[in-house]
Amino acid sequence: MTEIVKHEPTTIYIKPSKGLAALNLRDLWVYRELVFFMVWRDVKVKYKQTLLGMAWAVIQPVMTMLVFTFLFGKVAKLPTDGIPYPVFSFTALLPWGLFTTALNQGSRSLVAHNNMVTKIYFPRLILPMASVFSGLVDFAIAFVILIGLMLYYQVTPAWNLLWTLPLLLLMALVTALGVALWLSAINVKYRDVNQALPFLTQFWLFATPVAYSASVISAKWQLVYSLNPMAGVVNGFRWALLGSGNGPDLSFWVSALISVVILVSGLFYFRSMEKTFADTI
Amino acid sequence: MTTAISVKNLGKQYRIGAAETKFRYNMLRDVIVDTVYAPVRLAKALVGKSERRSNNNLVWALKDVSFDLEEGKVLGIVGRNGAGKSTLLKILSRVTEPTVGTVAVRGRVGSLLEVGTGFHPELTGRENIYMNGAILGMKRAEIDSKFDEIVEFSEVTQFIDTPVKRYSSGMYLRLAFAVAAHLEPEILVVDEVLAVGDAEFQKKCLGKMGDVAQQGRTVLFVSHNMSAILRLTQEAIVLNKGQMIMRGPTQEAVDFYLSSGQSQAGERLWEADEIPAASAPFKPISLKVKDSRGKVVDTVRSTEPVTLEFEYELTSPITGLRVGFYLSTMRGEYVLTSFDTDTPHLFEQFDSRKAGRYISRAKIPADIFNEGRYSIGVNASSFGVRRYFMDENAIAFNVDISGAPGTQWPEMRVGPVRPRLDWKIEKLD
Numbered sequence: 001m002t003e004i005v006k007h008e009p010t011t012i013y014i015k016p017s018k019g020l021a022a023l024n025l026r027d028l029w030v031y032r033e034l035v036f037f038m039v040w041r042d043v044k045v046k047y048k049q050t051l052l053g054m055a056w057a058v059i060q061p062v063m064t065m066l067v068f069t070f071l072f073g074k075v076a077k078l079p080t081d082g083i084p085y086p087v088f089s090f091t092a093l094l095p096w097g098l099f100t101t102a103l104n105q106g107s108r109s110l111v112a113h114n115n116m117v118t119k120i121y122f123p124r125l126i127l128p129m130a131s132v133f134s135g136l137v138d139f140a141i142a143f144v145i146l147i148g149l150m151l152y153y154q155v156t157p158a159w160n161l162l163w164t165l166p167l168l169l170l171m172a173l174v175t176a177l178g179v180a181l182w183l184s185a186i187n188v189k190y191r192d193v194n195q196a197l198p199f200l201t202q203f204w205l206f207a208t209p210v211a212y213s214a215s216v217i218s219a220k221w222q223l224v225y226s227l228n229p230m231a232g233v234v235n236g237f238r239w240a241l242l243g244s245g246n247g248p249d250l251s252f253w254v255s256a257l258i259s260v261v262i263l264v265s266g267l268f269y270f271r272s273m274e275k276t277f278a279d280t281i
Numbered sequence: 282m283t284t285a286i287s288v289k290n291l292g293k294q295y296r297i298g299a300a301e302t303k304f305r306y307n308m309l310r311d312v313i314v315d316t317v318y319a320p321v322r323l324a325k326a327l328v329g330k331s332e333r334r335s336n337n338n339l340v341w342a343l344k345d346v347s348f349d350l351e352e353g354k355v356l357g358i359v360g361r362n363g364a365g366k367s368t369l370l371k372i373l374s375r376v377t378e379p380t381v382g383t384v385a386v387r388g389r390v391g392s393l394l395e396v397g398t399g400f401h402p403e404l405t406g407r408e409n410i411y412m413n414g415a416i417l418g419m420k421r422a423e424i425d426s427k428f429d430e431i432v433e434f435s436e437v438t439q440f441i442d443t444p445v446k447r448y449s450s451g452m453y454l455r456l457a458f459a460v461a462a463h464l465e466p467e468i469l470v471v472d473e474v475l476a477v478g479d480a481e482f483q484k485k486c487l488g489k490m491g492d493v494a495q496q497g498r499t500v501l502f503v504s505h506n507m508s509a510i511l512r513l514t515q516e517a518i519v520l521n522k523g524q525m526i527m528r529g530p531t532q533e534a535v536d537f538y539l540s541s542g543q544s545q546a547g548e549r550l551w552e553a554d555e556i557p558a559a560s561a562p563f564k565p566i567s568l569k570v571k572d573s574r575g576k577v578v579d580t581v582r583s584t585e586p587v588t589l590e591f592e593y594e595l596t597s598p599i600t601g602l603r604v605g606f607y608l609s610t611m612r613g614e615y616v617l618t619s620f621d622t623d624t625p626h627l628f629e630q631f632d633s634r635k636a637g638r639y640i641s642r643a644k645i646p647a648d649i650f651n652e653g654r655y656s657i658g659v660n661a662s663s664f665g666v667r668r669y670f671m672d673e674n675a676i677a678f679n680v681d682i683s684g685a686p687g688t689q690w691p692e693m694r695v696g697p698v699r700p701r702l703d704w705k706i707e708k709l710d
Contacts, residue, residue, distance in 0.1 A: 009387050009388030009389065009467050010387075010388070011385055011386065011387045011388075012375075012385070012386045012387075012390075013383060013384070013385050013386075014372060014373070014375060014378070014379065014383065014384040014385075014386065015378075015379065015382070015383040015384070016378055016379055016380060016381060016382075017378060031418070033415055033420060033421055034415045034416060036415075037411065037412055037415040037416075041401060041404065041408075041412055044403075044404065044408070045401055045403045045404065048403040049403070113399075115398055115399075116398055116399050116416065117376075118376065119376065119392075119398045120374070120376065120392065120398055120399075120416060120417065121374055121375035121376055121390075121392075122416065122418070275377075275378040278371065278376045278377040279295065279377055
């Protein structure tokens with residue numbers, strides 16, 4: 001018979017929560033291993049029973065890049081600030097791919113795991129968080145291709161990318177998580193989110209300088225344009241990796257601020273709805 | 282003794298009818314009207330005004346429940362479908378929040394509300410043990426140290442590196458239960474897990490639960506299986522329509538619970554809130570116990586035949602439906618099980634049943650029961666497909682043995698049956 005570990009158990013008080021619930025980050029810390037396990041599971045399961053396996057992480061952005069290169073680079077001849085179009089678009093497709101996967105998986109995460117939500121206690125924040133993080137593996141794989149492209153086109157990055165790139169990546173994740181927190185919580189009650197997501201993703205792609213350069217936007221609209229945090233991320237990626245455009249300027253900081261606002265408001269909205277998840281899902 | 286669980290004035294209110302608004306499209310006209318109305322609905326939802334906000338749709342699934350439970354005790358919870366048992370367990374395991382009241386819980390709560398939650402079919406048994414363990418709140422080191430024990434308990438050692446989608450359903454459940462059973466929380470919440478697996482595995486699970494209780498952990502045990510409740514718990518509470526109507530030694534509580542159908546005197550009517558939504562298209566209406574003259578009775582004579590009448594409605598056709606009874610004693614021992622399509626010609630004739638109202642009537646011949654009180658459970662299912670409805674304790678009735686064989690001696694005869702056997706006595710020289 002196994003010995004019970006004798007430690008003084010803590011007393012938990014269960015009662016109706018009032019107003020804006022505290023973020024309860026302590027519980028999140030206690031369950032930190034679960035985030036790791038969920039990410040690990042998502043990565044393991046994602047390419048199971050596929051012929052090409054992990055190669056899909058490369059095929060998807062590369063195919064999109066080829067289509068973009070043909071349509072926008074060769075046919076439409078969009079200006080790229082003198083950078084070869086394939087590298088120009090692939091640099092943007094990487095954070096964009098990470099963002100859309102994170103946004104879509106994260107927004108569907110609660111409904112997709114409804115049996116966990118209705119059966120077991122754990123901090124619900126873990127579900128969208130894990131979905132957002134699991135996209136990082138695909139991102140890392142596709143990044144290798146980007147390095148290959150940069151070597152081929154002999155683009156030399158600036159050294160400051162060592163610290164700017166992780167920060168830009170964080171900004172993409174913060175934005176995706178923030179939006180996913182809002183949408184996943186709304187999705188619990190209104191499945192309209194499922195229908196709206198593909199449309200939202202497409203719309204957002206047009207509003208982000210992935211296929212085109214941000215420099216085509218006229219100066220007086222730049223600030224409005226930067227209200228889209230992903231515009232800041234994509235511009236930042238091009239600046240850090242290819243040296244195109246300006247470094248962080250006013251519009252970049254507006255983007256960064258907006259992404260933080262989305263995350264914080266998302267956290268509070270999620271927490272305030274959390275108590276009803278098990279009953280309404 | 283320290284208190285492990287302290288529940289004070291606990292209540293949980295649910296809004297019903299919300300689900301109906303979503304699926305009310307019967308006609309194209311509804312769809313069109315609904316589409317036109319959509320922007321208004323969106324605007325209302327965004328400002329936080331729900332479409333229907335009348336208080337008529339609110340029900341208390343649990344109301345004014347208070348009790349304390351000392352550390353190391355095993356408490357049984359019994360009650361009919363919809364009595365609030367699951368709601369209580371869900372609040373205690375923090376899946377859902379109470380509407381009013383408080384609970385103080387000392388220590389980690391492990392729940393076996395549904396085993397195998399978070400299992401992924403593509404992952405191997407080994408991977409699922411880690412995944413499921415993490416979901417249940419175990420640390421990785423803790424799973425490492427118990428891994429071999431879990432595998433051994435589950436009896437799937439040779440398939441541990443096979444994806445669980447290749448497992449049989451029995452293996453799947455055994456593995457799932459094994460992980461949950463090794464969680465070792467201070468407080469264990471168990472709901473009907475014993476309904477899984479084969480008889481031998483069930484015995485093993487009951488044994489494991491007994492161990493858990495002996496190790497000084499607190500256990501809350503919900504089951505419809507009265508003999509399991511009697512075996513594993515010393516004390517039980519009875520819930521009825523969300524309220525705690527009794528707490529006492531298990532035998533007394535079980536007797537009280539099983540005889541609570543008595544007031545209905547031989548007839549049980551199902552009210553809307555006692556029928557789970559999942560039982561559609563099957564809708565139970567009533568169950569009657571009738572004597573040989575067709576009168577609804579609470580006490581039957583063992584020397585006369587008894588008729589059980591189960592009336593129900595099908596809101597859409599069902600194929601392969603069988604409707605039947607379990608008969609058991611008040612101690613929870615089963616006496617018999619019988620279904621309306623057991624006989625071959627009825628089995629063929631009622632292969633599929635159209636929508637409508639039905640009565641399934643069973644005549645139990647005379648000279649079957651011994652003296653005492655018996656409980657009838659009903660079951661409506663399609664074999665191997667789905668169980669539509671089950672109520673393990675639909676009604677209870679008494680048996681009077683006057684005139685039965687052997688009544689010339691005023692003694693208790695053991696055993697639930699008292700048949701009139703064909704005795705012959707021969708004198709051998």
